[in-house]
Amino acid sequence: MAAATSRAVTAELNRRADLLSGLLRNPSWQLMEQEIDRKVGRLKQTAMNLALVPEGADQRKLDTVRGNIAALVWMKGVPRSAQHTLERFLREQGIEEEFIPGEES
Numbered sequence: 001m002a003a004a005t006s007r008a009v010t011a012e013l014n015r016r017a018d019l020l021s022g023l024l025r026n027p028s029w030q031l032m033e034q035e036i037d038r039k040v041g042r043l044k045q046t047a048m049n050l051a052l053v054p055e056g057a058d059q060r061k062l063d064t065v066r067g068n069i070a071a072l073v074w075m076k077g078v079p080r081s082a083q084h085t086l087e088r089f090l091r092e093q094g095i096e097e098e099f100i101p102g103e104e105s
Helices: 002-025 027-051 059-092
Strands: none
Touching: 002 027, 002 059, 027 059
16 A cells, blocks of 8 residues: 555656646746846845945844745756656656656757
C-alpha cells in the first residue's frame, strides 16, 4: 500500500513540476522575471537608504526588506527548480534526454 501511495505522490509532484516548468516557456513569465528584477533592485536601494540614515538603521525595516527580496528571488526560481526536478526524475527513470523538456538536442 505504501508503494502505491508513494507512486501517487511522486506522480502528483511530477505533474506539478511539469506545469511549473511550463512557465519558463510562457512570454508573460519572462516579463514577470524582469519585473521581479526591477523590484529587487528598488528594494536593495531602499535597504541602502535605510542603512545610511544618520540616526542609525532600523533593523526591523532592513529585515523586512531582506525578507521581501528573498521571497521574490525564491518565486523567480520556482519554475527553474521544478524543471530541474522533473529532468532529474526523467533521467532516473531512464527516459532519453532528447525527450526532456527545455533541453536542446
